[in-house]
Amino acid sequence: MPFYEKPWQTRCHVNAARHLISLVVLMMLAIWHVVPAQAADVDNIRLWAAPDHVRVVFDLSDEVESSVFKLDGPRRLVVDLKDTQLAFDPDDVDPGDSAIDALRTGRRNGDDLRVVFDLNRKIEPHHFLLPPTDQYGYRLVVDLDYPGEGALDEPVDPIAAMIRDQEMDAERELRQAEAEGRSPSAALAKRDSQAKPHPKRDIIVAVDPGHGGEDPGATGPSGTREKDVVLAIARKVKAHFDATPGFKAFLTRDSDYYVGLRKRTLLAREQKADFFVSVHADAVKSRGPTGSSVYALSKNGATSESARWLAETENRSDLIGGVDGNLDLSDKDEVLRGVLLDLTMTATMNDSLSVGGQVLDKLGRINHLHRSQVEQAGFVVLKSPDIPSLLVETGFISNPSEEKKLRSSAFQEQVADAIGDGIIAHFRHHPPPSSLLAWQRDQGRGGGPGEYRVQKGDTLSQVAARHDVTMLALKRANDLSGDILRVGQVLKIPHS
Ligand SMILES: [Zn+2]
Structure with a gap:
């Protein structure tokens, strides 16, 4: 019999009375032994199921020493919390569609809490402690990764991705030739020779619904959460592209779970996206401000104080949602070097600004514009060296009437069409050489x-x-x- 299944263990369905009695006993013990009252509480356990992992968040009243390990036969994950007690009913935790079948809790060594998760599949655990934020206190985050599974099951379009990859190589070669003062004709010839027979590939767009999981983003006066409305809008943006010949889109998340900021751009890189658009909804303390705005990355500081403030707000997501503990960034640091990158980055930012202008123009037809120009600031989510990227603040969720609009499916559709049409307009003018759009343009020329x-x-x-x-x-x-x-x-x- 596994060692943890001992009489000290209580099942999940602790009834309230028993819970109360044990609490009283604990309190009496604490008084009798004059133990410093340092015990922490687990106030809640929240669970977020993603395609490639499930995240378990322990809300703690204080910093806690923990150990996390897995056991086999049957598969279990054990979380031991030193000097901690349960302050909620674990029966309320719904494991949903995840690797977790059930959870059980018990006391250990007198004052320690043990939480056992019964598992239905192989997992690889990672855990980290997050410090308090405005929204939460201390949190122990335990990620149960599913080995061999990516957040996106497969490339959205493997052939388009492969061709785009070659095109990006050629583009880099072209810029290198320019940087070294060589004639770009050889690089150009090489790039264009890849277009026979013309691949007519789809342009791939990464659509990124901001926030998710335990990071709700901004919250409106009547409780609308940014993470929910932006997911709804992003799904409509994806549908808009998928219905347009020559385009294909994918979502960086298609459910309610958190994706780290760097992971979002990594997904776009993996899919060889031609463009990345992050969808958000603004909030400020005052209820007055309304309207849409569009942001691109800046290398040299923000274009305005409010852009800087907003970038800081959005960049805080990782503190609330939790970074990807196991995301290896070393290869991207390698990429982030050299003159070549600088040139690519400049070209990418110029493209971002051009698309931003188009999107802003389309948004201006359906909504008030908060900023009539594309603003720039250091958003982490826009830092892809060779993928033009935009962040769209669709409206102010903090304004009661705009909050109402953002909830309506009709307005979401209009915003999604504006974002989609703006990006499409740009690519119609500047189609990548191997794309269907380039081929169509050449036919009509x-x-x-x-x-x-x-x-x-x-x-x-x-x-x-x-x-x-x-x-x-x-x-x-x-x-x-x-x-x-x-x-x-x-x-x-x-x-x-
Ligand atoms: Zn946001």
């Missing part, structure tokens, strides 16, 4: 077969490479003496 209309930014070598002909053949076919092209000029494309 020429006067007919064998012709090509020169676009802004085109170079002779680029047009030649794209059509698989030599520069010389292209020049001959069009009687060109130099390498200069004019925007709008129609070129004859010779047979290769």
Whole structure:
């Protein structure tokens, strides 16, 4: 018989009377032995089920010494808390659809509390203690990770991801050539040669509903939680992209659990997203402010005091929601180096600002704008070196009428369409070379077969490479003496 199943153990369904008696006895003991009253309480146990783990949060009245270990046959996870007592009914804990079947509690060594979780699958535990915040006191967070399972089951589009990966490599090479003062034509030719036959890939968008799990985000005057409305809006944004040919979207979370800020961008990188958009709802102490605003990353401080304040507020999520204890950041620190990255980052931020302008324009048609320009500040969630990223504050949940709007499915739909259409408008103007949108644009460009209309930014070598002909053949076919092209000029494309 496993050692923990001893008579000291009480089952979950401690009735209130027994609980009270044991409390009284404990108190009497404390008086008799003049033990310093240092015992901590477990005020609650909250549970958040994610696809790749379940997070168990112990709300504690004080800092507690703990040990966490697993046992086999049958599978269990044991959490021992030194000098701690239960101050709530563990029967109220609903393990939901997770690795946990049930939990049991018991006393140990007189004053210690033991919590045993019965498990239905293999897990890998991680735990950490979080210090008090405005919302919570001390919390012991125990993550039960499911080995071999990612937060997203599989790439949303493995082929698009692969092509996008090659495209990003080529883009990096291009920037490196620019940085070193080399002619970019070789890199361009290499990039464009990947477009035959044209892959017509989908553009992948990461849609990130802010907060989640024990991090509710902002709360409205009638109790609306930011984490719930932004999930509803994000789902509609995803649906908008999925219904648009040439686009595919995925959610960084599709349920009520917390995802660490760095993990959100990591998911976007894993999926080779072309774009990342984080959806939030603003809140301030006063009920007055209303309207939508759009934020991009800044490298050199915030554009306004309120942008800085907001970035600090949103960045605090990890303190409330809890960081990913086992997230390895070493490889990304490696990436975050060098001139190359700096160039990529600048290009990425320019793209972010361009998309931001489009989104703001569309939002301005359906809602009051809190800020009429794309603001910039150091949001952690926007720090992806090569994925253009935006954070959209859809409205002020702290304003009673905007809170009401944010709850309505019709308004959520309008906001989602505005976000989606803004991003789509940008990509229609600047489609990645391998995308379906680029192919469609190229089809519509020429006067007919064998012709090509020169676009802004085109170079002779680029047009030649794209059509698989030599520069010389292209020049001959069009009687060109130099390498200069004019925007709008129609070129004859010779047979290769
Ligand atoms: Zn937020």
